[in-house]
Amino acid sequence: MTQLRVTSERLSNVAMGLSVVFSGFMGMAQTGSSDRWTIVRVSCAVLNLxxxxxxxxxxxxxxxxxWSMIACCLPSVLIGGLAFRITPAPHAWxxxxxxxxxxxxxxxVTSFVHLxxxxxxxxxIRRVxxxxxxxxxxHPAYLGELLLTVACLYANVVATREPLMPTTILLVCFVTVVLRIRVEERFLLQSADYRQYVMRTAWRLFPRIW
Structure with missing residues (x-):
């Protein structure tokens, strides 16, 4: 049973990995020539890869x-995707x-590669x-994801001249990321290695602030 679970998990990871890589290539291929080699589109492709x-x-x-903790972490993932969907075409940023x-x-990318x-x-709980x-x-990757959201919403405000919805999305995104960090760390602190890490690295998201 354990071996079956390991095999199933491995196949799931392979399927997910290939899907994300394929999505990145298709995103480039299906993008118009005016947007294909923009900073935004290339950055997205690198992230996918x-x-x-x-x-x-x-x-x-x-x-x-x-699953109760996982459910608390999902909103921050979904909000980030929403922010990207309301942006103008990359060449208009x-x-x-x-x-x-x-x-x-x-x-x-740097944070993920170090992981x-x-x-x-x-x-x-994995190797710390x-x-x-x-x-x-x-949580440097979460800081990077927040900044990605800020960039998306900045582009939206410039394009639409309407700051209310982007500002609301940003506030919701920030709240969900903070919730995600608190929920994750409540779980990760069960690990002695992570408790030692917390003692060495005091700041969660913003150096000298929080």
Whole structure:
């Protein structure tokens, strides 16, 4: 039974990884020539390639979070996707939003690459990573994802001249990320390695703030 579960999980990771990589390639292929090689589209393709590759090679978790905790973490994932869906075409983004998006994508990619085989989307106890950006804050990938959202909403405001909805989405996104961090850490603190990590790296999301 255990071997069957391991095989099933491995196949699921392979399917997810290939799906994400394929989605990245299709996103580039189906994008018009005016948008295909923009900073935003290339950044998205790189994110897809890295995330898909990490799914293929990540290790099994030592312990998985209960579904109640996983459910609390899902809203932040969905809100980030919503922010990207309401953006204008990549070529219409202001340069500032494009550069912020690229910088945020670089932070996310760097954080994920440092996770390596400990990469995960949902909370699970795995090998604790303490180097790279994880020496500064405990959740650098979430900071990068927040900045990606800010860049998307900035582009939307410039295009629509309507700040109310983007501001609301940003506030909701921030609240859901904070909730996700609190729920995840409540679970991860069951690990002695993570408790030691918390003592070494005090800041969750913003250095010297929180």
């Amino acid at each position: 890295v995330v898909g590759s990490l799914f293929l090679f990540r290790s099994r978790p030592k312990r998985e979070a209960p 202001p340069l500032g939003a494009q550069l912020l998006f690229a910088a945020a994508a670089l932070l996310v 390596g085989t400990s990469f995960a989307v949902l909370p699970a 990573i303490v180097h790279g950006p994880y020496r500064v804050i405990r």
